[in-house]
Amino acid sequence: MSNLINNNRYNLNDSIIRQIEKVAPKTSKSNGNENLVSGKTFQEIFEKQSKQAISFSKHANQRTEERNISITQNDLSRLEDACDKAGQKGIREALVVMDNSAFIINTPSRVVITALDKNEMKNNVFTNIDGAVFI
DSSP, X not given: OEEEETTEEEEHHHHHHHHHHHHSOOOOSOSSOTTOBTTBOHHHHHHHHXXXXXXXXXXXXXXXXXXXXXXXXXXXXXXXXXXXXXXXXXXXXXXXXXXXXXXXXXXXXXXXXXXXXXXHHTTOOOOSXXXXXXX
């Protein structure tokens, strides 16, 4: 199948391959494993992507400051574990309740959307979530 652009004929398949070559990183020296990119397997790249650190949106940062919610490194690890568990269950917007705080996390992007303290959680209705994790 071919198309006509700028009076030049080209093969559509060749064009797609050229575009992929621009985007895909070059493999390191050939060692018999042409399926390896930069020496890593797909599984290694996938696991690294799934273990990205959690980040906080501007709104969530403001709420943690306003509500005096302190977050330690241990708390961040717990939030990351909760995000992993929620993601494994297919939860996209997770309510994570931890100690005296609650966080709403977008699990695919691993971003904390908002944070609530114990007082804010009382008599509150949580909307736009599809799952909860208690840690």
